[in-house]
Amino acid sequence: MTVIDMQPITPAVGGGRQRLLGLYHALGTNIACTYVGSYDWPGESRRDQQLSPGLREIVVPLSEAHHEAAAALSRRTGGRTVIDLAFADQVHLSDDYLAAVRKHAMEADVVVFSHPWAYAAVADVLRADQLVVYESHNVEGLLRMSLHDDLPAADPLVRGVVALEYRLCREADLILACSQEDREIFARVYDINWDKLRVAPNGIFAFTHALPTSEQRAAAKTALHVGKQRLVIFVGSNYGPNNDAAAFVAGKLAGDRRDVAFALIGGCCDGLQKQSLPANVTLLGTLDEGSKHAWMCAADVAVNPLSAGSGTSIKMFDFMAAGLPTVTTRIGARGICSHGVPPFVVAELDDFGDALDGLLGDARRREEYATLGRKNVESFYAWERISPTLGRQLAVRFAAKSEPRPHFTVVIPSYERHHLLDHLMLKLEAQTEQDFEVIVVDQSSSPWPAAQSVRRFPLRYVHSEIKGAVAARNLGGSLATGQIIAFTDDDCEPAADWLKNSRVWFETPGVVGVEGLIRSDHIDEPEWRQVTNIGFEGIGFMTANLMVRNAAFQQLDGFDPAFDSPHFREDTDFGWRMQAIGEVPYATDVEVFHPAQRRDIQRESQAERNRFFEKDALLLKKHPEKYRQLFFMEGHYRKTDGFWANLRRGLELYGVSLPEWMASFLPGK
CATH class of the missing domain: 3.40.50.2000 (Glycogen Phosphorylase B;)
Structure with missing residues (x-):
């Protein structure tokens, strides 16, 4: 893998260099990353050093002629620093740098442009079998317009930046943005398909020091x-x-x-x-x-x-x-x-x-x-976790370059239930639909023993230290290459025609997601917790059987992590946000069986589950009108002990006021 930019990484002072070191220092044991950069000031010497076991830094100085040309242009543009804006036009003056970046780009499987500046100088040596990535620190076109809109002399340079960034966005296989806000700007301003936009957030080396007493x-x-x-x-x-x-x-x-x-x-x-x-x-x-x-x-x-x-x-x-x-x-x-x-x-x-x-x-x-x-x-925001996650993403996208894109990606979060994962794999083996991959994000204390077993579908297994079903589903969604992402749980049993029947629903262009039927057993038996959406079609949504177009998942930035710890209502919130951008039909022929869970299991007990109602406060805050409808349909306010106590705790915790229409249903009113 080669990463190309026009600055050094070390010393890692300033946000840009810290991002470079953090993102690429620990991508994975199977990824050798070489960074090729330069100095935007004269007088430095060439260096080549190993910054971490997986990250090599090569820094090649720009030529004196290059610095002189940049300085002359700066004088003509009010003394502004413009060596980066003019880089595409002036890099031909730096033969040594140009030779280095082109050589390492040609040798790599994955080529990353951190900033767009050097792309034009390298584009002609890139191959169709390489994964080309634009790792953006900002939306440079808009940033440079805002920084130089008071200087007409800089207009040609700014237009050049916009054109260069637009070209790189169109030709790259993957675009990494620092935030969802930047991802939205790329999609809107440059008309980029959401399928190839991902977020690689800024971070910090969080585990370097323990908290002081x-x-x-x-x-x-x-x-x-x-x-x-x-x-x-x-x-x-x-x-x-x-x-x-x-x-x-x-x-x-x-x-x-x-x-x-x-x-x-x-x-x-x-x-x-x-x-x-x-x-x-x-x-x-x-x-x-x-x-x-x-x-x-x-x-x-x-x-x-x-x-x-x-x-x-x-x-x-x-x-x-x-x-x-x-x-x-x-x-x-x-x-x-x-x-x-x-x-x-x-x-x-x-x-x-x-x-x-x-x-x-x-x-x-x-x-x-x-x-x-x-x-x-x-x-x-820990680089120690962001970097390996990026490594997985790049490995997945590189492998996908040589394989047909699957129609479906099945995403499964799991926690301490490996025996249920084994059973679920049998149900997926029995699918009549053949065109799918599976991603398992396992947050158990030890890895799943059967993770490397041979199966008839591609399986990507991630053993993650980060706990929480929301985090697991979002990680799976970021790694998904299928056109449709199908969510289910490790204790579920999809029908054999689950994926096949859902394919038809997505043939309608306006459909962005599908809510499938969830059946359960032990109905009306109080010692069991039933998991079903029958009677709550189009309002509750449950990730035991929920599908979404990959592009829509990225556009919505996945599930809201505010609903994690404990995870509850994240699927309802996501379903309602899907409905805001397209149709989400309820499909009775897209079926999953979710066995009821015994209440004497701690994680399934009434007291443990009732604690989750604190998240209703967040749902009320984000979707007041839809929550009102859900409130009356579910009726927890009148039939579930502990609902009000936990809701009140959530209202206080998340700073939400109890609306007047709810106050009249408080116990004792």
């Missing part, structure tokens, strides 16, 4: 000579929104809280050096990773009062990994997933000080946010 935080304060009982930190590069936030921290926040120490880290300190600041403010400037970690260990709270910007604020991952309770604006929190409860305090600038005071004065809340934040970054 309160004693370790106190010792770190002493070692750094922090003269206050409480320490608040902000981290930011020399970038407009960061500089504005740093000024707010050093001025308003610190000025109103003279008994609290404030430390600012990074290039955002540069513009404050000559200003008169409160005595409780320390400007630390750019620090090495060890020193930065020491200050994070000493801090009690982090702040991120951004009022502008785009993309994900990577400093939030730093804060969460360090177990720092954080106060942030909505802009600072943009694009960050959670399990429903935000792992930080969100406040706008007018209320920021009050929110900060609330955290500083409540040790219990600080500890809760520290735990939530660390769990969140480990679940969603």
